[in-house]
Amino acid sequence: DAGVIQSPRHEVTEMGQEVTLRCKPISGHDYLFWYRQTMMRGLELLIYFNNNVPIDDSGMPEDRFSAKMPNASFSTLKIQPSEPRDSAVYFCASSSKDRVFNEQYFGPGTRLTVT
């Protein structure tokens, strides 16, 4: 299996622009997670889905952030409008239902820079 795939790997954008991050989970995994990594706060859970349905979005920082999972093999995290403080590495992770909160498989991340 190819593992969790994220695109783009790097994104540089100007403040105010819309940013869309993409994720393809491991085939057969029922759960998908979006995390953000910063130096100050480490890895923070933003939102997670079960069977394409958002279950907990309490970690989403503001209304500028939104996430969708239109099918089992694709999810997006959108920031509109983007701000410099959104600069971070964003990870997508997936897991099967029997290992969902024991072990998650992470993608390589998208490094976002907002200038």
Place this chain on the structure above:
Amino acid sequence: DQQVKQNSPSLSVQEGRISILNCDYTNSMFDYFLWYKKYPAEGPTFLISISSIKDKNEDGRFTVFLNKSAKHLSLHIVPSQPGDSAVYFCAARGGNKLVFGAGTILRVKS
């Protein structure tokens, strides 16, 4: 309010010696603990875990110890190898979430 804390941002160890990475938590409801390892430009990968009903779990060179009364866990790597140089994240399961610490950078010098 960080529920999982890794107070040492970095650790440097000589090859062949023991590496000890520490993690403290505040929520007594956490029932499962994990360590993830992360190399540059890659996502974190699962390393080892321990249930709250145990106090030790061993997997090869890696051992995790849990002290529930102190709300403290540690990861021991013996012997340390240069390939172990990475960022190590401690994580705890609470309800339906994994809560991660900020990570500790381990450097193993050859």
